[in-house]
Structures are given as C-alpha cells and as structure tokens.
Amino acid sequence: MNVALRASNNRKSNIELLRIIAIIFIIAHHLAVHGFHLLHPDIYNNLDNGSKVFIELLMPGGAIGVSIFFIICGYFKINKDKISLKKVLLEAIFYGLLIVLLFVILKLCNVEYPKEPAISNAKQLLTAIFNPVTSNAWWFLTSYIFLILLSPVINIVFSKVDLKGYIILFLMIYLLIFTIDLIMESKYFSITRGILFYLIGGFIFRFFNTSNKLIIKRIISIILFITSWVFISYLSYNFYNKSIVFDSKNIEILYRDLMNYLENGILVVIAATSIFIFFISFNFNNKIINLLAKTTFGIYLLHDNYIIRNILWNLLITNNNINIMPLIVYSFISIISIFVICMIIDLIRILLVEDKYIKLTDRIINSFKNKHYKKEENENNQ
Numbered sequence: 001m002n003v004a005l006r007a008s009n010n011r012k013s014n015i016e017l018l019r020i021i022a023i024i025f026i027i028a029h030h031l032a033v034h035g036f037h038l039l040h041p042d043i044y045n046n047l048d049n050g051s052k053v054f055i056e057l058l059m060p061g062g063a064i065g066v067s068i069f070f071i072i073c074g075y076f077k078i079n080k081d082k083i084s085l086k087k088v089l090l091e092a093i094f095y096g097l098l099i100v101l102l103f104v105i106l107k108l109c110n111v112e113y114p115k116e117p118a119i120s121n122a123k124q125l126l127t128a129i130f131n132p133v134t135s136n137a138w139w140f141l142t143s144y145i146f147l148i149l150l151s152p153v154i155n156i157v158f159s160k161v162d163l164k165g166y167i168i169l170f171l172m173i174y175l176l177i178f179t180i181d182l183i184m185e186s187k188y189f190s191i192t193r194g195i196l197f198y199l200i201g202g203f204i205f206r207f208f209n210t211s212n213k214l215i216i217k218r219i220i221s222i223i224l225f226i227t228s229w230v231f232i233s234y235l236s237y238n239f240y241n242k243s244i245v246f247d248s249k250n251i252e253i254l255y256r257d258l259m260n261y262l263e264n265g266i267l268v269v270i271a272a273t274s275i276f277i278f279f280i281s282f283n284f285n286n287k288i289i290n291l292l293a294k295t296t297f298g299i300y301l302l303h304d305n306y307i308i309r310n311i312l313w314n315l316l317i318t319n320n321n322i323n324i325m326p327l328i329v330y331s332f333i334s335i336i337s338i339f340v341i342c343m344i345i346d347l348i349r350i351l352l353v354e355d356k357y358i359k360l361t362d363r364i365i366n367s368f369k370n371k372h373y374k375k376e377e378n379e380n381n382q
C-alpha cells in the first residue's frame with residue numbers, strides 16, 4: 001500500500017481529479033445510451049419530457065469523457081520517446097478473467113442475459129480473456145493501444161515543430177483525416193479521434209500558458225464547456241425524439257450527417273479542450289485523489305465490457321426501479337454506486353494483486369530473454 005501511495009503522490013492532482021470526473025461522465029453516458037436507448041427504448045418513450053431531457057443531458061459524457069482521457073495522454077506523452085504497455089495489457093487480461101468469473105456467478109444465480117444467444121456469450125468470453133485488444137472487447141482499449149504504438153512517430157514530428165508548424169499539421173490532420181473519417185463513418189474513426197485529441201493535449205503542454213489571466217481563462221473555459229454540453233444534449237434530444245420531420249430521406253440523412261459533424265467534430269472538441277484547460281489552471285496535490293484516479297481505467301474495463309454491461313443495465317433500468325424515486329435521484333445513485341463498487345474492486349487489485357502479477361510477468365519475460373535473445377557482442381571482441 002505504501003508503494004501505491006508514494007507513486008500516487010507524484011501525480012498532478014488537478015488532472016487526476018479530472019480523470020475521476022471523466023469516468024463519471026462516461027458511466028452517466030452509458031446509463032443513458034445502454035440503459036435507456038439501446039436496451040429499453042420502450043421505457044424511455046414512456047418517460048415525461050422532463051425526464052427525457054435529463055437523460056439527454058447525460059449523453060455528452062461519453063464522447064467528452066473519452067476525449068479527455070486522450071487529451072491527458074497527449075499532454076503527458078508528447079515529448080516522450082519510449083512507450084510502455086505492460087501495465088495496461090496486464091490490467092485488461094486481469095479484468096477479462098474477472099469478467100468471466102462474474103458472468104459464471106451471474107449465470108449460476110439465474111440472472112438473464114438479454115438479447116444474446118449462448119454461442120455469442122461463449123465467443124465474447126473467449127475474446128475478453130485471450131484477445132482483449134484487437135477483438136474490440138473494449139473499443140477504448142483498442143484505440144488507446146494503437147495510439148500509444150503510434151505515439152513515437154507522432155512525437156518525432158510534433159515535439160519538434162514550432163507553434164505555426166504545429167497548427168498547420170494539426171489542421172491538416174483535422175480536415176483531411178479526422179473530418180473525412182467522421183463523415184464517412186470509418187471503422188478506424190476511434191483511432192483517428194484518439195490521435196486528434198492526443199495532439200490537442202500535446203499542443204496545450206507545449207504552447208498553452210496557464211500562468212497568467214487565470215480567472216478569465218477559467219470563466220471562458222467553463223462557459224464553453226457548459227454551452228457545448230447543453231448543445232450536444234439538445235441535438236441528442238432531437239435525434240431520439242424525432243423532433244424534426246423531413247419530407248425527403250436524402251435530406252434527413254444529410255441533416256443527420258451535419259449534426260453528427262457539429263457534435264463530434266466541433267462541440268465535443270470544444271467541450272473536452274475547455275474543461276481540460278480549466279483543470280490545468282489549478283495546481284494542488286492530494287494523495288487520496290491520486291490513488292483513486294488510478295482506478296479509472298479499471299472502472300471502465302469492469303463496467304463496460306460487452307459481457308457485463310447488458311446485464312448491468314438490464315438489472316438497473318426497469319419500470320419498477322425507476323418508479324421507486326425521482327429519475328434524477330435514481331440515476332445519480334446508480335452512477336455513483338457503479339463508480340464506487342468498481343473503484344473498490346480496482347483498489348483491491350492495485351493494493352493486493354498488481355505488484356504480484358507484474359513481477360511474475362517480468363520474471364517470465366526476463367527468462368525468455370535470457371534463453372532466446374541473442375547476446376550483444378562487443379564490437380572490439382573484448
């Protein structure tokens with residue numbers, strides 16, 4: 001435990017707090033999209049307009065939350081020339097195994113798994129354990145791994161150019177790669193998005209000055225963040241409630257494409273960037289925040305695997321449950337409960353298990369290297 005706390009003390013608590021807030025954003029989004037829109041649209045359609053507005057106010061958290069994580073990654077890694085994926089991969093494997101165990105327990109308890117045949121369950125279980133990265137068991141994990149693998153190449157260019165050069169290259173990537181992938185709904189868009197926000201984080205680290213006019217920057221950042229969030233929620237409300245009716249299918253498709261670009265190509269960029277700038281304008285250290293922030297990746301892996309999430313939201317979002325208390329209260333209790341339970345599980349992993357499986361992995365790797373790597377010979381044969 002002391003080792004974990006010492007490691008946590010080296011982190012910037014303002015950014016670590018933002019990690020915690022970002023994962024809460026993501027859980028809130030999952031409640032709205034998985035709990036209501038995908039699994040239980042019938043329950044959503046029967047809600048009153050005020051409750052529907054509240055659900056749509058949760059929707060922006062997903063895109064903004066993951067964008068914040070990509071920005072943080074770029075902020076800390078833009079000048080790095082080495083990469084390390086060991087801890088991330090081992091954590092994914094750990095949760096793949098844990099999710100299988102949870103799934104078996106839930107099945108033994110006769111918990112119904114919605115909308116998936118048994119053979120699909122078996123395939124998902126296998127991919128969660130043995131192939132968590134390229135199988136897209138967690139899309140964010142896949143994008144993050146590819147982003148880190150690409151980061152040395154990105155850093156070679158973007159850690160050396162001046163301000164003007166950085167802006168020119170960034171705009172080229174934004175207009176010619178990110179925008180086209182977004183409009184064409186490329187299956188690699190999640191990676192493209194990761195690169196874009198990584199570069200935003202790198203730009204802020206290299207060129208953004210947070211030491212002057214702090215109050216003005218904070219006010220502008222919060223205004224931009226709230227305005228963008230509300231606008232995204234408004235677009236989401238119109239989409240799910242079909243507030244706008246079109247005479248032509250082609251015009252409807254064009255409208256949806258434009259709204260998709262406005263949301264993900266402009267508003268999410270503004271919201272994620274502005275809230276990140278707001279948080280880096282502070283500077284403080286808190287070992288508890290730092291330790292809890294280390295659990296955010298585990299919270300994501302645990303609650304949003306496609307084995308668990310349908311069971312989770314199928315249990316939480318029912319007519320009986322949401323009528324127990326006001327929807328807003330029930331939603332906040334659900335979001336915080338998921339956060340706290342997953343956080344506790346990951347803290348147990350960090351404090352009791354992580355060091356052990358990392359050391360075991362290191363021994364296996366070193367043993368393999370000693371047996372099978374060619375020894376480097378001295379050029380002078382000395």
